[in-house]
Amino acid sequence: MDLSVINPAVLAASLMVAATPILLAAIGELVVEKSGVLNLGVEGMMIIGAVSGYAVSVNTGSVFLGFVGAVVGGAMLALVFGVLTQVLLSNQVASGLALTLFGLGLSALIGESYLMVRPPPVGDLSLGPLADIPGLGKMLFRHDVIVYLSLALVGGVWAFLRYSRWGLILRAVGESHDAAHALGYKVIRVRLAAIAFGGACAGLGGAYLSLIRVPQWTEGMTAGAGWIALAIVVFSSWKPVWVLVGAYLFGGVAVLQLNLQAAGVEVPVEYLSMSPYLITILVLIIMSTGRGRSALNAPADLGRPFHAPA
């Protein structure tokens, strides 16, 4: 066993890359849950984003168009969920689970003809002199544009929820849809918009996997990333900054276990690969035992159906 092969700078850099898909999906789901909707279909929306982004960019030769396709694909699948739960008032948990199963199946069907194809390459963003800072440059400033976009999105969502009028309305709808309705706000429209945003973010996260991180299409390639994103939203107690911490923590464990495998740590590989998931479960257990804080922060109307009185 030789731990010296693990280079902290490389580790940090690959941590950011590993965490980005989860971060994107989680920040989208945070907005959805803040509006009072529990969408368990994150996994399905991610994989649809992965396959539609992949298909579009292979066919057009443009990675940018691929990401646009992923955003549209994720949002469209999310709107299926939105119409089911908000307009037709079907059960949110069941619809979300169905969305995941449906997304996994549909993506496998679409992805059939793209199995052995390579996508167009993505260059890293050149940040000029910043990238040349020893150590730090390699860690922070030699990434692709999506990594920075995901960070900007976290900041944007934080500012939107905290400072903007629409953010206030979104939080109000999630706190008490009856009160928001009594004040004349369109609960269903606000929620549909939030659901579409969540789907778009999940789709983007999925495409990041298939176009940059892997980059290749394989069936079921999200491998539970959507479920981890859901867990991170709870872990963060619905705070954008903590979503960032949670996603990077998970990304860190995921990357570290790969490095430990490479360094030849004498633990069966299976234990190492299950470690990120085990840690997610542990974190969730710890969060839910300290009932006070996370219970206090959950949107009060999360998961409750809203039926507008005529």
Add this chain to the structure above:
Amino acid sequence: MTDTLLAVDGLTKTYPGVVANDNVSFSIAPGEVHALLGENGAGKSTLVKMVYGLVRPDSGRMEFAGSPYEPASPHSARASGITMVFQHFSLFEALNVAENIALGMENPPPQRKLAKRIREVGKAFGLPLSPDRLVGELSAGERQRVEIIRCLLQDPKLLIMDEPTSVLTPQEVEILFETLRRLRAEGTAILYISHKLEEIRKLCDRATVLREGRVTGICQPSAESVRSMAEMMVGSTLKTPSRRPGTPGATVLDVAALSVAPASPFGTGLKDVGLDVRSGEILGIGGVAGNGQDELLAALSGEVRVVRGALRFHGNDIGNFGPVARRRLGLLAAPEERLGHAAVPDMSLTENALLTGAVREGLVGRGFLRWNRARAFAKRIISAFDVRTPGPASAARSLSGGNLQKFVIGREILQRPACLVVNQPTWGVDAAAAAAIRQALLDLAAEGAAVIVISQDLDELVEISDRFAALNGGRLSDARQVAGLTMDEIGLMMGGAHDLAPGNAAA
């Protein structure tokens, strides 16, 4: 006819199976306090929702300040100068005061300016409020202040108040009336909905009475008696519950040093509560909602286990007994929330009767349900308590509030409790059903049971209880004999009087 601010002409609104409003007309003058009177289900709420743009009328016209008025949404109502304080507050507990106020305004100023205006208006009207506090931490009176200030910031011409005093202490009601009188003096018209007739007599210039969706009379409250207005509302003469005098017997339930954690993040835990109730006696427990009522009921019914020694039933420690064991001993309870707590909404009345009556009525044998006995028990409840329903197979959800409440209370009373605990037995129940429930509780006590009535309706508590105690912030005051207790003293017992005085009361 002098000038008219709002004229409502022939409004009709039909829901499937019910005519909520049938050709309703009335008018309000500027600076008038106009009452809408009627029982639950008379159509008051639907009517004001149409005025506020939440519900669209099927037919009829409205005129506001001399021009036709057809609000498409609350936004357009607010733009015209009509604001509303809701019965169940339209507030968001996890947001702060300023955010809550901003949500109810059309063009809110930036938060910092808004916070300053909240302080200014609060000071001008004697309603001090800190803009940064979370609404979930505020008392009911303070929450209502948030709603009122939200309305005042928009300089309304007409203020609608839907049962504003149902959650306030008597002192808080006085402060509210003071504010409303000042608004009236400044020319603001107020549409005031309530079924508390004494308040309407004190405050309102005119009253429109609704019954079953129709206007049945217009009166001048100060010239009427409470009884005559009540009879206009109900459409028949009213019976007042009669009390059979008796002397209380031995102590049945004895509670000492009872502390319970809050049931929800914004709930109130119980702190060192002590009480005792004797057979043949009704102990009334008053207090504003959210001061530990739910927690007290849960601790007494057995939903929450408590430490050994805190609860003694006929002298035996029952603190760690669950609800079923307590029921077996004869300690029964009926919680406040009818649908979802006291009764399962989608189950039939037979099934609901079975759920609490299984032990004492022998409705279960060798692990199997005895359907015939359960059905017979449900039928007995229905006939003894005049529950209006097609039969015991109807779902609990299909009953009106008053009928379901009669069923829920009747179900416990027919199990011959040694001690019955009820929370809000007549909340949202029409006057006739409320009178029947109170009479049943009085009869139960007269037959030798100990009864604890937790309620926010002070008139009810004064009417039926022998002793009165008040919950405030999770603490229970000492119980006092009701005979000779004045409303002022009750208000002081309910506490909070110290932080309720208007900011400029000294001036």
